[in-house]
Amino acid sequence: MMTALLVLTVLLGGCAVVNLIKPGQTGHRRSVYVLTALNLCFVTGFFWICYLHYSIYRHLPLEISQQTADWINYHLAALNRKSAFAMPLYDTGHIPRYTLPLWIENEKYFFWFMCYALAALVTHIRSRHVRLNAIIALLLVPQSVILVAAADPFSTPLPGFFSEIAPWFKSGMPAAGQIGLFMRLYPRLVFYYNAVYMWLHPPMLFISYACITIMFAACLVMLFDHSPTVERTAYESAKPGFILLTVGMLFGYPWALQAWGPNWWWDPKICSSIIMWAVYGAYLHSRLYLHRSGMWKLTSALGILCFATLILTVLTSYYFPGQHTFQAP
């Protein structure tokens, strides 16, 4: 899967370079064909991920005996009395199962880049600006390299999740150990893996990231080409991006309030997301005055800055500690 992806990306990159140097409709058509094949590859991979998650749901339930369930429920009820947010009691009639979101661990990059590839294909079909399309296609190259080199979701799928639950499925664990492990796994299952927010907050943000990347490419071209068509492309991708970013961030708000209390906004990742949202908002506002002198350059600069803040937001998870961090504890 990843080899096919890489080969198609190299082909697409080649087409893009040719289109940049010598723009023409033939090269553009070739680019559309390769991009369509690349999208098919991404969608096939995504279906595989869906199947993996369905298999986890079917075959890896968090099952305990009735006696252990009674003991755990007694203690959970006691905990719930003291806590603001209640944890559901264990129901032996409905064994808790993992409904894993399709964008955790390395899969999130796969989902994000798949959304970008789809957005790139849509832009290729709708826009006839060959150089803009070439830059959009070129931006897929580093994304595929990241997937193959550092975030392959197929070679070892969900390593964090499997290492977390592996001890549970080992036989011969003493009862006390099983209860202790259950009390670690069950809250993670309820408040993270099966949380409804995980099905709304991350995918909305990843789709908006894809839209921002298209907007970035168009704003880059706007710096050199005073073309209303390119500006229109930037705006057309900025619109769904901003809606999804705003609503996605809003959906994260009650979750953050539950998890971290009223001072949730000083987490580094949230700070950088607020910066990104503010710059994005500034871009959309400055665009209203595009006909004024100097506003064309300012608008395109803000679009590029918005992408820079997106990169900052992603890197924040790696280089800054906090609730969203990917750093080891």
Added chain:
Amino acid sequence: MNTRKQHLTYDLFLILATIAVLCIICFICMYGMVHFKAARIQLLPAPQKLLYLNHMNRLVAPFVIGLVFLIGICIPRRLLSDRRLMWANAGFIVLIFACGVWSGIRAALMVTLLVSLMLQSVVLVLAIAGSSRLKFETRNYWVRVGSCLIHLGLVLFVLDILSHNRPGLHTVLFVLTTVSSMVGMLLCFYAGPLADFLKLRREPNSGQSLDPCSENLTQKD
């Protein structure tokens, strides 16, 4: 300078002021991020962590208040003529200042937000009714309603943050904020396709472009 130009300048001034305040908030956020990492806040005990949070809250508070205040003076411009707007804003500043001195900053903020909420609700109702008295840069019906909903969503969101410790009210405000912002953005961004879809052109000059920005581009070109 004619009235429309004056309004445009006033609008541009408000937008530039909003962008400036947002920029300052961005810089404070960046400072917060660097400070968080440098001081290893995540490893500190809870009381020291709270000190950091309070320090950051104190730092950002004047600008958040500024932003709320900008929302406050941004809303009446839809309703009033330039001269009345100046008087209304002067009165509003005196009222907020008196509230701040009398009952503290939180109460002044609450009054600002409640007045803004009330005015914005009036603007929204007038926009839905298709009133021609409202002063918007665009004449498109759906963009006007959408813009009103987005601003209403902003006011509701700040109110929601202030009422986070009341779970019932928080939930209601959160739902209203999300719905208002989302519908507002959809109407603003997709006014053209929506109007085409509904075949409901309430304006007499329905032949014009529905996107205010494309109007601008056409003017330029």
